[in-house]
Amino acid sequence: MSEEHTVPEQWEPQTEALSRADTRVISRGSVKSAELEPRLVLARRTLGAFVIDNQHAPLKFEHAFEIAGSDRLKTGEIQICSLVDDESGGIRAFTVALEYRGRESISQLCESQPAYRKLRHVLFENGLVFRSATGATVSKVTIEPKVPAALTVSADLRSGCVTITLRNILLLGTMEYELTGERMDRAFIESLAGLLSGRSAVFYTLAENTSPPGR
Numbered sequence: 001m002s003e004e005h006t007v008p009e010q011w012e013p014q015t016e017a018l019s020r021a022d023t024r025v026i027s028r029g030s031v032k033s034a035e036l037e038p039r040l041v042l043a044r045r046t047l048g049a050f051v052i053d054n055q056h057a058p059l060k061f062e063h064a065f066e067i068a069g070s071d072r073l074k075t076g077e078i079q080i081c082s083l084v085d086d087e088s089g090g091i092r093a094f095t096v097a098l099e100y101r102g103r104e105s106i107s108q109l110c111e112s113q114p115a116y117r118k119l120r121h122v123l124f125e126n127g128l129v130f131r132s133a134t135g136a137t138v139s140k141v142t143i144e145p146k147v148p149a150a151l152t153v154s155a156d157l158r159s160g161c162v163t164i165t166l167r168n169i170l171l172l173g174t175m176e177y178e179l180t181g182e183r184m185d186r187a188f189i190e191s192l193a194g195l196l197s198g199r200s201a202v203f204y205t206l207a208e209n210t211s212p213p214g215r
Contacts, residue, residue, distance in 0.1 A: 035160075035181060035182070036155055036157060036160050036162070036181035037157070039181050039184045039185070039189075040092060040153070040155050040162075040181075040184075042186065042189060043153055043184060043189045043192070044085075044094055044153075046189050046190065046192075046193060047083060047094070047096055047151075047153070047189075047192060047193060047196075048083055048094075050080070050096075050193045050196065050197070051080055051082065051083045051096060054080040054197070055079075055080045055081065055082070058077040058078060058079045058101065059077060059078045059079075059080070059197055059198065060076065060077055061075075061076070061077060061078050061100075061197070061198035061199075062074070062075070062076050063075050063076075063100060063170065063198065065100070065147055065168075065171070065172055066171070066172070067119075067122060067123070067143070067172065068118070068119075068122050069108065069110070069115060069118055069119040069122065070106065070108040070119055070141070070143065071106050071108065072106075073102065073106055073128075073143055073145060073147065074102050074104070074106075074145070075100040075101055075102035075145060075146075075147060076101070076102050076103065077100075077101050077102075078098055078099070078100055078101070078196075078197065078198055079098060079099045079101055080096070080098050080196070081097040081098055081099060082096070082097050083095065083096050083097075084097070090156060090157055090158050091154055091155070091156055091157075092154070092155050092157060093152055093153060093154035093155070094152070094153055095150050095151065095152040095153075096150065096151045096152075096196060097148070097149075097150045098148075098149050098150065098151075098196060099146055099147065099148050099149065100146070100147040100149060100168075101145060101146055101147075102145030102146070103145060104145055105142050105143055105144050105145055106142070106143050106145075107140055107141065107142045107143075108140070108141045108142075108143070109138055109139070109140055110138065110139045110140070110141065111137070111138055113139070116132075116134070116139040116141070119141055120132065120141065122172070123141070123143060126147075126168055126172045126173065127147075127148045127168070128143055128144070128146070128147060128148075129143075129144040129146060130142060130143045130144060131144075147168050147172070148168060149166075149167055149168035149169050150165075150166075150167045150168070150169075151164070151165070151166055151167075151169060151192060151195070151196055152164070152165040152167075153192070155181065160180055160181045161178060161179075161180065161181075162178070162179050162180065162181055162183075162184050163176055163177070163178050163179075164176070164177040164178075164179070164192070165177075166195075169195060169196075170195075170198075177207055187202075187206070188203075188206055190202075191203035191205075191206055
């Protein structure tokens, strides 16, 4: 078999292609920039404090990621990495980067080239590190137990719209939630910290009445 070790290029959460994101709208409407500003500051301060408190030691959290065409990838801790600010074109954003980590890699045998290519595509698109070995009749893919993830809060100060973007948070892939600034209250902000730590899924309860645009 010929072997290949694949490390996807580093991805930038703020510039991730939106065509791959599943978007859900929590609420329509608008809020004035003056009203949105303090809410955004509170969100930045709350998640900034969360990063400072937790980036020096990993958080214990057992989880298993579903991977199409493969066994589940088990992780046992979350490493909080950084918080990065970004502001351009009237959009103010910040991103918390983290990584789910496990101890054991998993291997998957692909008995057809279409299955092999599909699995590699899923892994590459979601930033997972893997090794592959191809033979005449079968291919083997070994997936490292690391899942890069990020949560981005971005606000359009002109329209008052806030977007929460989750990338590989508990599920592989990108999910976006759009809401008005008035919905981003203290409970909602604290639910984001709970989601990042794996301690609470209240965020999904608060967003359970969302629906895709046009529905």
